[in-house]
Amino acid sequence: MGFITVDQVSFAYNGTVVLDRVSLEVGKGEIVSILGPNGSGKTTLLKLILGLYKPWKGEVILEGRSVKNLSSRELARSIAYVPQVHRMAFSFRMLDVVMMGRIPHKPLFFRYSKQDENLAESAMDRMGILHLKERPYTAVSGGERQLCLIARALTQGAHTFVMDEPVSGLDYGNQVRLLSIVRSLAQEGYTFIQTTHFPDHVLWMAGRVLMLKGGEVVAQGPALEAVTSTSLSSLYHLEMEVARTTCGVRVCIPDMIREKVL
Amino acid sequence: MMKRVPVILVISLLLAAAALGSLFLGRYPVGIDDIVNFTRWSLGGSSVLQEQEMTLLRNIFFDIRLPRIIAAVLVGSALSVSGAVFQSMFINPLVSPGLLGVLAGASFGAALSMIFFKSLLAVRVCAFGFGCAAVALSMTLARFHNGDRLIMLILGGIVSGAFFTALLSIVKYLADPYDQLPAIVFWLMGSLSSVSNSTISFVWVPFLLCIALLVALTPYMNALSMGDEEARSLGVHVGMIRITLIICATLISALTVVMAGIIGWVGLVVPHITRMLVGPDNRILIPATAMTGALYLLIMDDLSRLLFTVEIPLGILTSLCGIPFFVLVLKNAKKGWG
Numbered sequence: 166m167g168f169i170t171v172d173q174v175s176f177a178y179n180g181t182v183v184l185d186r187v188s189l190e191v192g193k194g195e196i197v198s199i200l201g202p203n204g205s206g207k208t209t210l211l212k213l214i215l216g217l218y219k220p221w222k223g224e225v226i227l228e229g230r231s232v233k234n235l236s237s238r239e240l241a242r243s244i245a246y247v248p249q250v251h252r253m254a255f256s257f258r259m260l261d262v263v264m265m266g267r268i269p270h271k272p273l274f275f276r277y278s279k280q281d282e283n284l285a286e287s288a289m290d291r292m293g294i295l296h297l298k299e300r301p302y303t304a305v306s307g308g309e310r311q312l313c314l315i316a317r318a319l320t321q322g323a324h325t326f327v328m329d330e331p332v333s334g335l336d337y338g339n340q341v342r343l344l345s346i347v348r349s350l351a352q353e354g355y356t357f358i359q360t361t362h363f364p365d366h367v368l369w370m371a372g373r374v375l376m377l378k379g380g381e382v383v384a385q386g387p388a389l390e391a392v393t394s395t396s397l398s399s400l401y402h403l404e405m406e407v408a409r410t411t412c413g414v415r416v417c418i419p420d421m422i423r424e425k426v427l
Numbered sequence: 428m429m430k431r432v433p434v435i436l437v438i439s440l441l442l443a444a445a446a447l448g449s450l451f452l453g454r455y456p457v458g459i460d461d462i463v464n465f466t467r468w469s470l471g472g473s474s475v476l477q478e479q480e481m482t483l484l485r486n487i488f489f490d491i492r493l494p495r496i497i498a499a500v501l502v503g504s505a506l507s508v509s510g511a512v513f514q515s516m517f518i519n520p521l522v523s524p525g526l527l528g529v530l531a532g533a534s535f536g537a538a539l540s541m542i543f544f545k546s547l548l549a550v551r552v553c554a555f556g557f558g559c560a561a562v563a564l565s566m567t568l569a570r571f572h573n574g575d576r577l578i579m580l581i582l583g584g585i586v587s588g589a590f591f592t593a594l595l596s597i598v599k600y601l602a603d604p605y606d607q608l609p610a611i612v613f614w615l616m617g618s619l620s621s622v623s624n625s626t627i628s629f630v631w632v633p634f635l636l637c638i639a640l641l642v643a644l645t646p647y648m649n650a651l652s653m654g655d656e657e658a659r660s661l662g663v664h665v666g667m668i669r670i671t672l673i674i675c676a677t678l679i680s681a682l683t684v685v686m687a688g689i690i691g692w693v694g695l696v697v698p699h700i701t702r703m704l705v706g707p708d709n710r711i712l713i714p715a716t717a718m719t720g721a722l723y724l725l726i727m728d729d730l731s732r733l734l735f736t737v738e739i740p741l742g743i744l745t746s747l748c749g750i751p752f753f754v755l756v757l758k759n760a761k762k763g764w765g
Contacts, residue, residue, distance in 0.1 A: 217656050217660065236664075237663065240660075240662070241662030246656070248657055251654075253652070253653065255518075256706070258706070258708065261708055265661055268663060276646075276710075277646070
């Protein structure tokens, strides 16, 4: 049994089946990427894992316990949500956003203590954004916001981070930096489940991949085995090839650019 | 921000000064020597003045002006706090305490009881009851359909507010135009002139309890303004916290109508001004906005008493002063909400 098990989960929204008997095993320290076209049910799967939605059939088991039996407080202590970079209506300080991660560890009525602040600051330090702690969240760049949300997840004390398209809206440099941070955290034992629109990133992370289409699993397995010319072509309905460069790195090449080169 | 604490200190000093100052402001002139004599007399000392005059001063201070000052402080802080709570809960800085229909319901309740009962107590009870009923209606309507909880609540509030506003129009139409209608209209303009010590003694406990509970829940308000799903993933029991916030905000808003009728714009403008001063963190914003609101309404009430020989209804004054303030605040809106 894995660290997280998604067991034959189905989900319907207003009578439309969004996910159909999806199963997934995630081991500790693994990076699992969920690939699929828009509307394939990727985000729904994340929200089922987070316990935000209740499965229609099947169940999600987190560290041996069914998610539906866990309170939101208990869940928050072991699994953290890193949402897509968002705009916030109010300009909270970066430190205040990170400190929210302490909520599941506090009693009903509480004030943040000096210790909470220290934990939040050390998480920001790990992400290299401690110098931004007094800045308003609304005034920093998208990359810095994403790091702030990861720092909040670390402050939460969770072992598993669920990220919804973590690189969307980031420039190329910040995308690469973010992915390298994810990989080094995974080496420390943190588990990642992310949705993504970039098959190349899945190959870079070399974790495991789950391919969803129309709410059904079309392929899953180790990224380097499952991300192939055939699986991607059928997933996106696109002629493309996964090739290997001379230095051994795999890259996705859509036919469109191939025609130009040849 | 290091400047937050001094700002709160300045506001509380100003509030204390305004409250003390208001005691000596009014139609009946009270000089410094009167105060000195009165204090000496109260402490058991002898006085050059007559016993009768001292009793008159005591009446003015403790039976007329003090309850009014307390009422202004309570109403001002209640409206600003519930406005600020709704603004962060609905993630929308343009929301005011009347969003879920409490003010419309309370107006209808007050008007209805003015026709059927003659006592002021009945007016207060009905205003409170229908204010709470209107919010209960909008929360029930919000449960009829699935969908985004916040949007459903806002829609429920629009429906409930419109319903009670229509009922209010019926009551106004049926009211005796020479006697009842002017009384209704005047009540809806808002004024603190009917507040007495006995009113205060009824309302101060629930007022302070609700405000204390709201202040205790401020860390959750910050999380709620990140959106429902994010708040839940942070371990917040969103449903329970939101219902508690709505109930407390509704109770104190209904109580403001009980004491003073409809006082407009305070709940929208004061949280904005305070947010510009101390930032959007609810842990500081909510207590600060309570004091700023109290200060603001105290000054407005002094103006309404003193500006002309006849008292101007407080609600008119707060609207007239609130609007230009708001236009100034909107200038900052482009930079993102404070």
